Amino acid sequence: MGTELGLTADSKPEARLDSVGIWWICWSAVWTLLLLAGAGFLILKRNTPMLRIRGIGLSLSAIFLLHLFWMAVQLGYVIGPLYPGDTQYWIMGTYLPLGIGLFHGSNSRFLHIAQRQKQYLESKSDSQAAAKTSNKDGDGFISRFRRLDHTAKVILLVGSGMLFQLFMTIFMYIISRKWHSAWGIPGTEVHGNDMEQKVQMGRGWEWWPSIIWQLFWAWVVAPSTLWSARAIRDTQGWRTQTILCAISSLHAAPMWLIALYVPEMEAINHHFIPPQWIALSIWLMEIFTVFLPCWEVISHQALCQETLNTIAQWENNKTGVGKAIQSIKSKSTVVESFKSGWKSTHTSGKASSVESILTLSALEHVLQRNPEPLQQFSALRDFSGENIAFLTSVGDWKSSFPASVLNRNSDISEETRRELVRERFNRALRIYTDYISATDAAFPINISSVELKRLEAIFEQPARSTYGEKQGVNAATPFDDVSRPDSATSSTAEKEKVDGDGVQYWGSIPDDFDQTIFDDAERSIKYLVLTNTWPKFVRDRRSSMEAFESAGSIEAGGMRFPIPYTTSR
Structure with a gap:
């Protein structure tokens, strides 16, 4: 039968620097550098709306712990024969369970955000009733737990599981004489030469807590997450990421057990050691947790740029003024004009290149006349319901003066x-x-x-x-x-x-x-909605809204406005 590090009684206590070993060393170095680059990119772009709502700190912390285990496994083929007998036991009992628990805890944030965003679709009376009910909570343990935010709840729940898993790892180590002969339960010792003892240390009932922990997260928590996420359709790729991460962990523990206890796997274990099946799962989770969001951020930036180009093109066609055309083509000029104080076309008759952004007028028309579809889309699909709710609240507040x-x-x-x-x-x-x-x-x-x-x-x-x-x-x-x-x-x-x-x-x-106290914040959020949520909403409604015409324009307030439609995400 197999062992954790693919060792046999005939293995020599020396590093295995053959072609397979060199491959694992190179692969570990290259992938680690790529992962660091991806994580660094996410940290630099952490204020991007889709990363800000994700709360990447928790997921990157989990990836860090999992990658430590991944590195130990990738190098296990090379330096496994040199590991002390209990090294892999402690790696499997600490880095892996701590990382996998924290990872699935951070993965649950998707469901939490989707549920909380629904509050922006509730009536004011319902929200007030919920607030009053919340204020009536008692001071008991359960009530205090419910008042914690989601991240604190995840840390407490997963942390409690981590402490129990760590306790079981230490407890199994103490009661078994497999790694020490001075104490423990008689009859649990291992015998033979050093390599034969390492082979016996690589499997046994002492590993059960780690197996149960992995099966719990992969076959109980992950399917529950998949079932809860079945009806959510977001525009940020977050649901896709959550589902793929959950699926990628299903094979890990079963294949690890098969590699350890099925004799026919012996030949594979010489080059692909049993924990590599878990490392494969971790590698997939790293792709979906780090690189998929990187691609989403790049797609978001492309969508923002294409929207600005659409605005510039509209202005180009409308004004026909060479000087204005040259200035509007600059992204920085457009962004500055939005944030420094533009004027809506239905409040000003001027045709200035920075004051006649008609796509803004289309957005304002929807916000003033019928914001409910946009509010529903932003809350349920874009997870940015607070932006539309803020804009409509400020608009109502201003009009009530x-x-x-x-x-x-x-x-x-x-x-x-x-x-x-x-x-x-x-x-x-x-x-x-x-x-x-x-x-x-x-x-x-x-x-x-x-x-x-x-x-x-x-x-x-x-x-x-x-x-x-x-x-x-x-x-x-x-x-x-x-x-x-x-x-x-x-x-x-x-x-x-x-x-x-x-x-x-x-x-x-x-x-x-x-009455102007919210003007700057309103301009900032309008720009964010115009370049992020609005083009996604237009694309989503293009085939169903009667106002969208084949020429690619929308009629609002007696005027026709271009649609920033794009095939990008």
Whole structure:
């Protein structure tokens, strides 16, 4: 029968530097360099929407642990005869279970994000009811666990399993005399020369915890993930990645057992040692976890560039002005014009090359007239429902400003004006906590740090005064109670009142607050939607929406706008 390192009683205690050994050394070096390059690319692009929502830190940490095991296995053929007898046992009992548990834990984030994004499709009343139910949770162990974020839950659950697996690995090592003769259960010793003892150390009941751990993740957790993901159709390749990773781990443990205990596998084990079947699974998971997202990021950048080119081409055809054509062809010029303050074509009659971006008008038309299909697509398919929800919320908030608030020369009393301004501020505060605050928002929108700090300076203190202080989870004491909104206290100058609209802020309103407070954030998110979600949505709706015509245009507000359609992802 086979052994972990493909050894036999006749194996010599020396490195096997034949052609097969040299191949494994070269392959290990080349693949490790490629993997480092891919991981480095993901880290550099970590603020890309599709990577930001993935939370690549957890998955890359799992890949790091798994790759340590992968390297030990790839080099096992070469230096396996030189390994101490218990080396492979500890590698199999630590790097592999820790890495595989953490990996499948990070893989579950896909289902969590898909479920949480559905909240943007719920009615306001449903969201408020859910919030009230959440606030009524008790202070018991289960209630505190439920209040943790998904990453903390994964770390706690998988961490508990890891600790149990590590305990079992140490326990098996202690009670068996296979690797030591001074203590343990009598009768578990190994006999023969050094190589014969190593052969016997490579299999046995001591390895069962590692086998059970792998079978649990591969044949219980992975199929459960596959079943839960069957109805999700995202635009980021995340579902594909999750499914392929789950499938790639199915063969590992069974083939490892077959290689160890089926005599006919002996010839293969001389060149392809049994743990190589697990290493093959890890190699596939590395491809789908690192390189597939790299390809998705590159495709996203190509889609963004093609959208900008479409905008430039439209402007080229519309203006016919050589100087404008030359400037609009520059991506940096287009990006700067979007972010620095463009004007919608249905609010300005100018035909400037940076103010007449008609595809923006098409997006704005959809946001104003019928945002529900775009909201549904962004939440269920693009996992960016917070962007559309933020834009529609800000649009509703702006349109609700009474003329008496905007016009300081109106004849309303100062007291009435203050009440109206306070009402507007409370609605703005809710927008801040729902979509911007890193403390309160389930999915904070992706705006610049400068803009975030500016909004925090205005809203953060009122938010904490109104909704309570919230603290991050302490990894050492994750179940320590933290302040909750329903137990927060207010100063004498800042009181809370609950009415039909929810919690109200009654403190002083910052002088910098006005109806333009969200303008910069709105422009940034509109640009992100226009170059990311919008072209995907247009492509998805192209065959079904009656507004899409064969000429490749859409009619909105009595005007025709080009469709940034592309065959890219």
